[in-house]
Amino acid sequence: MCLAVPGRVLDLSGDEPLTRVGRVDFGGVVKEINLAFAPEADVGDYVLVHVGFAIAVIDEAEAARIFAHLDEIGELAEFAGPLGAEP
Amino acid sequence: MKFRDEYRDGAAARRLADAIAHTVTRPWTLMEVCGGQTHAIVRFGIDALLPPEITLVHGPGCPVCVTPEAYVDKAIEIADRAGVILCSFGDMLRVPGADGDLLAAKSRGADVRVVYSPLDAVAIARADPARQVVFFAVGFETTAPANAMAAVQARREGLTNFSMLVSHVLVPPAMRAVLEGPGNRVQGFLAAGHVCTIMGLAEYQPIAALYGVPIVATGFEPLDILEGVYLCIRQLEAGRAEVENQYSRAVTTAGNRAAQAVMAEVYRVIPRRWRGLGDIPDSGLGLSGAYADLDAERRFGAVVDGDDAAGECISGLVLRGERKPPECPAFGGRCTPERPLGVTMVSSEGACAAYYRYRGAA
Numbered sequence: 001m002c003l004a005v006p007g008r009v010l011d012l013s014g015d016e017p018l019t020r021v022g023r024v025d026f027g028g029v030v031k032e033i034n035l036a037f038a039p040e041a042d043v044g045d046y047v048l049v050h051v052g053f054a055i056a057v058i059d060e061a062e063a064a065r066i067f068a069h070l071d072e073i074g075e076l077a078e079f080a081g082p083l084g085a086e087p
Numbered sequence: 088m089k090f091r092d093e094y095r096d097g098a099a100a101r102r103l104a105d106a107i108a109h110t111v112t113r114p115w116t117l118m119e120v121c122g123g124q125t126h127a128i129v130r131f132g133i134d135a136l137l138p139p140e141i142t143l144v145h146g147p148g149c150p151v152c153v154t155p156e157a158y159v160d161k162a163i164e165i166a167d168r169a170g171v172i173l174c175s176f177g178d179m180l181r182v183p184g185a186d187g188d189l190l191a192a193k194s195r196g197a198d199v200r201v202v203y204s205p206l207d208a209v210a211i212a213r214a215d216p217a218r219q220v221v222f223f224a225v226g227f228e229t230t231a232p233a234n235a236m237a238a239v240q241a242r243r244e245g246l247t248n249f250s251m252l253v254s255h256v257l258v259p260p261a262m263r264a265v266l267e268g269p270g271n272r273v274q275g276f277l278a279a280g281h282v283c284t285i286m287g288l289a290e291y292q293p294i295a296a297l298y299g300v301p302i303v304a305t306g307f308e309p310l311d312i313l314e315g316v317y318l319c320i321r322q323l324e325a326g327r328a329e330v331e332n333q334y335s336r337a338v339t340t341a342g343n344r345a346a347q348a349v350m351a352e353v354y355r356v357i358p359r360r361w362r363g364l365g366d367i368p369d370s371g372l373g374l375s376g377a378y379a380d381l382d383a384e385r386r387f388g389a390v391v392d393g394d395d396a397a398g399e400c401i402s403g404l405v406l407r408g409e410r411k412p413p414e415c416p417a418f419g420g421r422c423t424p425e426r427p428l429g430v431t432m433v434s435s436e437g438a439c440a441a442y443y444r445y446r447g448a449a
C-alpha cells in the first residue's frame with residue numbers, strides 16, 4: 001500500500017499551495033497529481049507519487065550515489081578475493 | 088522507467104551480493120518492515136542472492152493486514168446503510184471481517200466504491216450532496232498525509248456529507264513491539280523507505296540506541312534492498328547500531344515538513360489494536376479535536392474493539408517475523424489467495440500472498 005511511483009512533471013497549474021497540481025508522466029500514462037506535499041516541484045522534475053499525491057521530488061544527485069558506491073565496494077571486493085567484482 | 092529500471096540491474100545486484108558475502112562473518116537476522124519490500128525480495132529472489140548467514144524476515148508493514156476486524160465490520164455496517172457511499176482503497180475490499188468482506192457487501196447492493204486517491208472520495212461527496220460519503224482511511228505514515236488532505240479539502244468546501252472511518256497506524260511503535268516480542272530474533276531493520284520520506288529519520292534514533300539495532304531507511308528496488316542489507320550488515324559486523332539512510336534520493340533527515348504539518352493539524356496519536364499484534368500504545372492516528380466532526384464513528388457509532396477470530400492462521404507470527412509463510416501448515420493447501428484463511432494471504436502486499444504468487448504452493 002505504500003507503493004509510490006516515480007514520474008516526470010510535465011506542467012503545473014494552480015497557485016494555491018494546497019490545490020496546486022501537476023500533470024505527471026509515468027512512462028506514457030499521464031495523471032493529474034496534487035503537489036501540496038512537494039511545493040518545490042518544477043517542470044521536468046521527477047516526483048514520487050502515492051495515492052495521487054507527490055510525496056517527494058527525487059534528488060537526482062543522490063539517485064546516482066548508489067552507483068558510485070557500487071564502484072567503490074566493487075573495488076574493495078576485488079581486493080578481498082575471488083568472489084570479487086564482476087569482470 | 089527512469090528511477091526504477093536502473094535499480095534492477097542484475098550485474099550490479101551480484102556485485103552488492105558479493106560485497107555482502109565478503110563482509111559477513113556470522114549469522115544475522117534482519118527484518119524488512121514494509122510489505123512492498125517483502126514483495127520485491129520474494130519477486131526478484133533477493134534472499135537467494137544473499138549468503139546463508141543472512142536471514143531476512145518479513146515485518147508488519149502491510150496496513151491492510153493489520154487493520155482490525157472490528158474496523159472492517161464497521162465499514163461493512165456503514166456501507167449497508169441506505170443513502171451511504173463507502174469509499175475505500177481497492178486492497179481493503181477482500182479483507183475479512185467477522186462476517187464477510189466489503190466485496191460481499193458490494194455484491195449484495197451496498198454502494199462501495201474503490202478510489203485511487205482520497206481526493207476522489209471528496210469529489211464523490213461534492214457531486215452527490217444528498218448522500219453521506221464515508222472514506223475508509225487506512226495506511227501508514229506514507230498514506231496518512233494524503234488522507235488528511237481529504238479532510239482539509241472537505242472542510243474548506245464545507246461539505247457536510249463527508250466523513251472518514253480512520254484506522255491509521257504508525258510504524259515505529261510496531262518496530263518496538265516486534266523487538267519486545269518474546270520470540271524476537273530481529274537484529275537489524277530495513278526501515279520502510281516511503282514512511283521515512285514523510286517522517287524523516289529522527290524517531291528511529293531512540294529505537295536504535297535503546298535496543299542496539301541498526302536501522303537503515305531503505306528503498307524498494309532490488310539494488311536498494313541489497314544496499315540496505317549491506318549497510319546494515321556492515322554496522323552489525325562493526326558492533327554499531329545507528330540510523331542510516333540508503334534511500335537518500337527520496338528521504339531526508341527531516342522528512343516532508345509540509346506533510347507533517349497537515350498530519351499534525353488533522354490527527355492526534357492514539358493507542359491502536361493491530362490485527363495479529365494486539366494493542367500497541369501510541370501506535371495509531373485518529374482525527375484531532377479540530378476535525379472530530381468529520382469522524383465517521385461520531386456519525387455512525389463507535390467501533391468496538393473485539394477479539395479477532397482465532398483460527399489456524401498464524402499471520403500474527405508472520406507479521407512479527409517469527410514465522411515465514413511456508414512454515415504455516417495451511418500455506419498453499421487450505422490457504423490460497425482464492426480461498427484465504429488470513430489477511431497476509433488476502434492482501435496483495437501480505438507476505439503469504441507474495442510467497443504464493445512468486446514461489447508457488449510448495
Ligand code: SF4
Pocket residue numbers: 399400401402405412415416417418419422423427428429430431432433439
Ligand atoms: S498461509 Fe494463510 S493461514 Fe497461514 S499464516 Fe498465511 S494467511 Fe494465515
